[in-house]
Amino acid sequence: MNNTTLKEIAEQLGISIATVSKSLKNYPDVSEKTKQAVIELASQLNYTPNSFAVNLRTKESKTIGLIIPTIVHHFFSNVIKGILEEAEKRDYLVIILQSDENFELEKKQIKLLINKRVDGIIISLSNGTGDFFHLNEILSQKIPLVLFDKIAKIVECSKVMINDQKAAYDAVDYLIKKGYKKIAHFRGAYIPQNSIDRFLGYKKALEDNQIEYNPSLVYDCDNNNDFEDGYENAKKLIIENPEVDAIFAVTDLVAIGIIKYFNEIGISIPNQIAVLGFSNWFISNVISPTLTTIDQPGFEMGKKSAEILFNEIDLKRNNLPVSFQSIEIETKLIIREST
C-alpha cells in the first residue's frame, strides 16, 4: 500500500499513519472499531487490500467469480449449472463474466473480481489468452483459483479437465476400426490446449494404426464461429479431398455445420462420409442423422470445479494448508447414426 493512501486514510479518520498501518496488519493494540473504519475507507479508495483485509472480508463475502469465454454455449451453460448448484447448497453467490475469447477483457474482469473481494475464482481461459501473469495476481492475493476445460498447465492452482488427447485418440481409433481409411480432421484454434490435444490425439491414432498423417486433410476452424467453419470447410473438402470417407470435428458445432452442408447437397451420412463430433451437445442427439460424438460432461466439470474451490476456501478460512488438485473427468464415445 503506498504512503499517499496511508496518509489519506490517516487524515480522513483523524488517526496516525502508524495506526492505519497497524490496523491493516491487524495488530492487537488497535481497536476493532478503528480497524473496521480503516478497512472500509481503504476499500472506498479502491485500495486492493492485503491478505489481512481480504481474510477479514471473506468471512462475509460468500461470493465467487466465474469467467467463461462465451455464454451462448451448451457446454458452458452446463458448467454454469453445475457451479450454481454447488454454490446454492452453500448460500454462495456467483458473479459470472464473459471474456468473449478476449485476453484484455479477461484481465480486466479478474481485476474487477479481485477488487470485489470474491472468496474464489473459477476460469476457463479465452482463446486469446497469451500469458498468465493476470492469474498470478489472483494467487498472490491468496484467492483460491480453479481452472477448468481451457486451462494453463504451468499455473499453480487446482484444475478440472478432460483428457482431450485420449478422447480424440479413442474417437479416431474407433473410426479406423470401423473401416474408414481416409479421415480428415476439422481442428480448432491454435492457442487453447484442448484443441491442440484433440489434434494430437487424431494424429497419434493414425500413426498407431499405420496410417500416414496427411496435413492437407486438416482444416482450420478458428473464426470463433464453429458452425460456419464446419459448413465452409465441408464445401472446401468436397472439392479438395473428395475421397475422404470420415471427418473428425473438433466440436459438435463444427460437425453440425458439416452435416448441414452435406444434407443440403445430398451427400448421405454415413454412407458416403461419416462425421464425428466432440462434446455431446443436446443438439447432436436431435439432428438427422444423429451425431456420434464424445461426451464432455460440462455439468460434472462445473460441479467438481466448485467443490474444489469451496473446499480450498474452507481450508483457507481455517488457515489449513491447501494442496492443489488436477482432476480428469471421464469422457466417453457416444455412437449414433453419423458413423
Next chain:
Amino acid sequence: MNNTTLKEIAEQLGISIATVSKSLKNYPDVSEKTKQAVIELASQLNYTPNSFAVNLRTKESKTIGLIIPTIVHHFFSNVIKGILEEAEKRDYLVIILQSDENFELEKKQIKLLINKRVDGIIISLSNGTGDFFHLNEILSQKIPLVLFDKIAKIVECSKVMINDQKAAYDAVDYLIKKGYKKIAHFRGAYIPQNSIDRFLGYKKALEDNQIEYNPSLVYDCDNNNDFEDGYENAKKLIIENPEVDAIFAVTDLVAIGIIKYFNEIGISIPNQIAVLGFSNWFISNVISPTLTTIDQPGFEMGKKSAEILFNEIDLKRNNLPVSFQSIEIETKLIIREST
C-alpha cells in the same frame, strides 16, 4: 431496525444508541468515521440496512442481480449475453442465480441479493411463482427491479416482454392462410403468462378465421421437459387425432421433440403435417426439416432490460424520479421448411 441490534452496535463501538441511530439516518453532527464503523458493523450483524445505508452502499456496489428460471436454455443464454454486455460497458458485475422454476428458491435468492446490497435486480419469474410479495420486498427497499419475459403484470416496476398473444396469433393465422385446416396446439404450463398468452393467440386466430376451437386438439407440455413433452404428445396425437395437418408448439424445443418423433416413424414434414415452433433457437435452423418459428430476440430483451435497470439506478443515485417502462420487443415469423 430493532433495538437489540442498535444496542449491540452501540456497545461494540463504545458509542451511544442515539449516535448509532443518527449515523444510520446520516445526521450531519456524526463524524464520517463513526458512520462508516456503524454501517460496517450493521452489515456484519446481517442487518439489512435502511435506504440511507443502501444508498451509501450503492455508490460502491456496482453489482446487479439476475434471476432466471433455467440456465441451460438458448433463449436465456442470449438474454444473459445482452445483460452482461451492458454491464461490461459500465464496469458492473452481475450475480446470476437459477431459480430452477422453483418459487421457494426464487424467494430465497431475492433475499440473498437484497442482503448482498445489489444496485438492481432483473428477474424472469419461475413457473412455480404463486404470488409476488417477494417482489414487493425489493421495491420497498427501493432497489430498481426489471421483470422480463415471464413477468407479473400487477407488479409496479419496469418490464421487458414480447407480445406473446399477437406473435402466436400471427403464427396460427399464417398456418390457416397457408391452407391448414386442423391445427393442434401443444401448449405450455398454466402459470406463466406467456404460455397462457400463446394459447389465447392460437384460440383467437382460429375464431377470427371461423374455425371452431376444439379443446381436444390442445396438448399440455408442462413437465418442464419441453423436448420430451413434444415427443410424447406427438405419439398421442397421431393416435387420437390422425387428421391434424399442423401443430403450433409453445416452444422450439417442443417442436423439435415432435419433429424427432415424426422423423423416427417416417411421417413427412410438412407434407403430412406441418410444425411451427416459438423462440427461434439456433437448433431450429439446423435440424431437418428446418423449423418455421417466431423469433423471440433474447439478446435484445437482455440488453433492453439492463439499459432500463442501469438508467433507474442512475436516476435513483441522483435522487431523480423514476417512471416505470413497459417495453414490447418486436417478434417476427421466420418461415422455413417445416410449414
